[in-house]
Amino acid sequence: MTDAGRDFHKPVRRATGELDRLFGAHDPADKTRAAHSTAAALLSRVRADPDSETVERLVTFTSTHGIDDIAELWSQAPARSLPGALWRLYLLQLMIHDDPHTAALLYERGRVEIASVDPVVAGAPVPAAPDELVALVDRIMRGAFAGDFAVALERAAAFCRVEASGATHVADDYEPTEPERASALTTRALRLSTYAGDLSASAGLWRRESLT
Template sequence: MTSGESRGGAPRHHRPALFADLTEMIDAAGGDASPSTRAEVAAATAAAVVTAGRGPGDDDLFVALADHVGLDTLAALWRDSDPVSLPGALWTLYVLRQWCHGDSAGVTRLWRTGEPLAPADAAVAGLPDYADEEAVRRFADAVLGGLYRRDLAVALERAAAFFRVVATGRRAAGDSGGTGNVGDSVAAGAPERTGEPAALADRNERAAASLGAAARLWRAGALH
């Protein structure tokens, strides 16, 4: 399959202009830009990506946005945003996808440990029983796909539930494996940082709380 084709062989509708705009906005946000300007750029690019992703065309392109523009590109835009904001929520979801694809074995181990201990959250996240690595990768793609194709709030709530199950798994297993550091060293391509399981579980739970708050704001029409 060539880069210009979809899985079904039909031509992909690339949006190179969007990626060029993202790069220009990163430049605008860098250097001596004031904090308010950086926040404005983050909010503007996040809104542009959500709007474009919900338009007609190739939704898969936006699910795999970090693969196309680089996670470091998204980090430059959104990493320092308030977690309870549109750019902050998008950043968390894209790092979650990177984690699920890059360390699917570690994530699956944490999920399987936490799933029976947090059945309500596991049901909200929506993975199959005793999910395998492929199911974990599909989940991460489906969450971003839901953001662009269906209800953004539901996508955020699924991701929040997933983080709570993972946190439960960490605490039960005493597991410090995997990144667990949403918005941390993954963006820079640095080696994964490890830490005490309880501290990493706390980070997972904070990510879940931020995503849940963002979902409520989206439903209220107040997530920016």
């Protein structure tokens, strides 16, 4: 999957989902409160008793259940909030799982081009094969639920920056001959860069006990 519109497998929203019935389709404030409370309850419960089976179920949740249920809960939350950060972690994981070959191509190009320590922070092997990137993003997810949450967010942000760098440079390669593909990659790079900023900011808020 290389089309930017499918990067994060945007879910089809149900017209009358369960949350609409529970919290009211016309009261977004209730949905916002639900997003924050469910994210906080989930994370605090798992981190208080990080049973390996529970953590594994959360890491593989989208593979088993898809993204729709999580989207109903967290997709409309502010980017720099606890539910917003968890939503972006799941989207990043889904992007890698859906097309690990493109992810590996962009990551390796970004690793070579980027002038920062982000490849070291992200922690991928050199070079990173597609299956190794899948394993890496799953480790980052495990760290979010059972390790240092801020570190997991920073690793995910670093990963996004490397991927964004790779997407930008590959887009430049395609611009003379395949402008549409170049445009799709540029859009992907912008989205990843935005996610990187949001995840880094969320890590800082978590360390100040201000991520809610």
